[in-house]
Amino acid sequence: EAGVTQFPSHSVIEKGQTVTLRCDPISGHDNLYWYRRVMGKEIKFLLHFVKESKQDESGMPNNRFLAERTGGTYSTLKVQPAELEDSGVYFCASSRGASGEQYFGPGTRLTVT
């Protein structure tokens, strides 16, 4: 069974530009989560999809962040326009049930210059 995959692995963009991160969860996992780790801080929750619906988006920092999961399969997280403080590692995770173990992807390292 393939694990959670994320693309790209690294992205370097200038302040004001747009970046779109992609996450492919494990096949059959209805629950998909986005997390972020900024330098020197703990991993923090951004949002949770159940299939294509946003179950909890309480962690989204502001309206420059837009997450979608059309069709309930892969998800994208768009940052527009990017700011310096958006730099960090963005992790995606998926789980089969709502209370099960979450399987993490390797993350996308975003650097905003």
Next chain:
Amino acid sequence: GQNIDQPTEMTATEGAIVQINCTYQTSGFNGLFWYQQHAGEAPTFLSYNVLDGLEEKGRFSSFLSRSKGYSYLLLKELQMKDSASYLCAVTKAAGNKLTFGGGTRVLVKP
């Protein structure tokens, strides 16, 4: 709010035992996860405790005391490959988002 504390760094010798403590303060506590993360890689699941007590899984064991807001991860017969960050995370009764501590970096020396 939630507060999760774990030591920043620990050093141990190959073949020894290390215990990583995690304390938490949270309303609506449901369960506690431990993840292992090697540098540049995905966090990988180690254990999940919901009830009080010790869960043993090979060289790794995890303990939970709900009344004390306390957990520990015990790594026995340490191997060099155990050098990694160990993340404590809690979930609340409603929903399943993980709230993480800062992680404990464990360095295993020969």
